Amino acid sequence: MKKQNNNSEEQIYVGLDIGTTKLAMVAGKQNADGKLEIIGHEVSTSKGVRRGTVINVQKTVDGLKELKTRMLNDFGIDVGVVNLGIAGKYVESLNVEHSMMRKNPRIMITEQEINDFLETVNHMLKQPGKEIIHLIPQEYTINDESGIIDVIGAVGTSLKCKFHAVVADMSAVEMLKNCVTMADMDIANIMLEPIASAKAVLEEQEREGGVVLVDIGGGTTDIAIIKDDIVRHTCVIPFGGEAITEDLKNGLSLLKDEAEICKLNYGNAIPADVNPNDVIAFQAMKNFPTREFSLKAISEIISARLTEILETVNYEINLSQISTPLIAGIVLTGGGSLIKNTTQLASYITGMTARIGSPNHLLSHDTPNTLLSPQYSTVIGLLLNAIENDKYKFSQNNKLNDTKIAAPQEKKEKKRKFDIFGNLSNFFD
Structure with missing residues (x-):
């Protein structure tokens, strides 16, 4: 995708987050200061996705086409290729290891040898109906020397590596891909969404010292x-902020919009922090009487579900069996992290420090305030990964080279490769 301006061309990149509650598309580039400059962004309500899984293809395709059209009308960007995030109950992770005897132990290990090694592991992991999203080397062992991160240039008789693999149900992945292609866009890259969010909100020292990124999405x-x-x-827990909204809706007999307002504007993760005498009034429908609800009751419902989510997070932390402390604690992001006192509840349940993470430090000073919210961490991370990874620049012979950024149109009345070589340098440059 190129931007034409006075006979000069400018490369831009697009991140796409197909979520349960929203569809988000952001286009941008890296400016001279190394910051992420947003060229265009559009957001709309997601109507065809549940718990990260496409359940209605037509509604999802229609939503993506609307985003594509609005991006052209509002910003002059004709989106041809996107960098797509993936997360849903169909995604799982596992740890594996593989070893081999080297043919020429006196010759230094080359990048090509490691790539061939990883390709072998990729083929070994393939299962019917499964697609490998990431294969992330953890550490290498050469002969009997373990804990090696970079083996290029080393020599030895035997080579072993431990991996973290992310796999997904192939039919669910294909459904997601098909929605994008049916909306007349190609896919340059698919990335697990918490890795994208981590790229957007974590500082280098946090990633080095040890950190748990928790993205509470819809x-x-x-x-x-x-x-x-x-x-x-990595892990995808199949419920998030939408479950809290449903709990409020059912527990208090509210309309969904009212429940969402309660959660975002009056919610509190710690009931003890709420005055039991404080109430909020709602008129559910026209001609219906106004009803009052205790803010403490609202908080108790929210806290119960958030506690379940964060206890599952704590279980996953223990399951990871990381032997050394995660000294940077927990970084919460996503829309669900905006509920008052969520960080305090996370600290209470896990015994770790917690903060809210947003992508502010990566973005140029003129970034729209909307995109500074934790709700947009994933799509910003997808965009950033596309820019930093040379593999996804626009030298490829694909639709990106054919699409252009037109001059912004006058607003009219609205009618209304997979990368198996997944070491961290591919994620955190």
């Missing part, structure tokens, strides 16, 4: 545990 809560700048563990 349909899922996504986890990435990172230590020594390597993704060590």
Whole structure:
């Protein structure tokens, strides 16, 4: 995708987040200061996705086509290729290891040898109905020397590596891909969403020291545990902020919009922090009487579900079996992290420090305020990964070279490769 301006061409990149509650598309480039400059962005309500899984193809395709059209009308960007995030109950992770005897132990290990080694592991892991999204080396062992991160240039008789693999149900992945292609866009790259979010909100020292990234989205809560700048563990929990909204809706007999307002504007993760005498009034429908609800009751419902989510996070932290402390604690992001006192509840349940993470430090000073919210961490991370990874620049012979950024149109009345070589340098440049 190129931007034409006074006979000069400018390369831009697009991140696409197909979520349970929203569809988000952001186009941008890296400016001279190394910051991410946003060229265009569009967001709309997601109507065809549940818990990260496409359940209605037509509604999802229609939503993506609307985003594509609005991006052209509002910003002059004709989107041809996107960098896509993936997260859903169909995604799982596992740890594996593989070893081999080298043919020429006196010759230094080359990048090509490692690539061939990883390709072999990729083929070994293939299962019917499964697609490998990431294969992330954890550490190598040469002969009997373990804990090696970079083996290029080393010599030895035997080579072994431990991996963290992310796999997904192939039919669900194909459904997601088909929605994008049916909306007249190609896919340059697919990335697990918590890894994208981690790229957007974590500082280098946090990734080195050890950190748990928790992205509380609408349909899922996504986890990435990172230590020594390597993704060590990932998980997708099949419920998130939407479950809290449903709990409020059913528990208090509210309309969904009212429940969402309660959650975002009056919610509190710690009921003890709420005055039991404080109430909020709602008129559910026209001609219906106004009803009052206790803010403490609202908080108790929210806290119950958030506690379940964060206890599952704590279980996954223990499951990861990382032997050394994660000294940077927990970084919460996503829309669900905006509920008042969520960080305090996370600290209470896990015994770790917690903060809210947003991509502010990566973005140029003129970034729209909307995109500074934790809700957009994933799509910003997808965009950033596309820019930094040379593999996804526009030298490829694909639709990107054919699409252009037109001059912005006058607003009218609205009618209304997979990368198996997944070491961390591909994620955190």
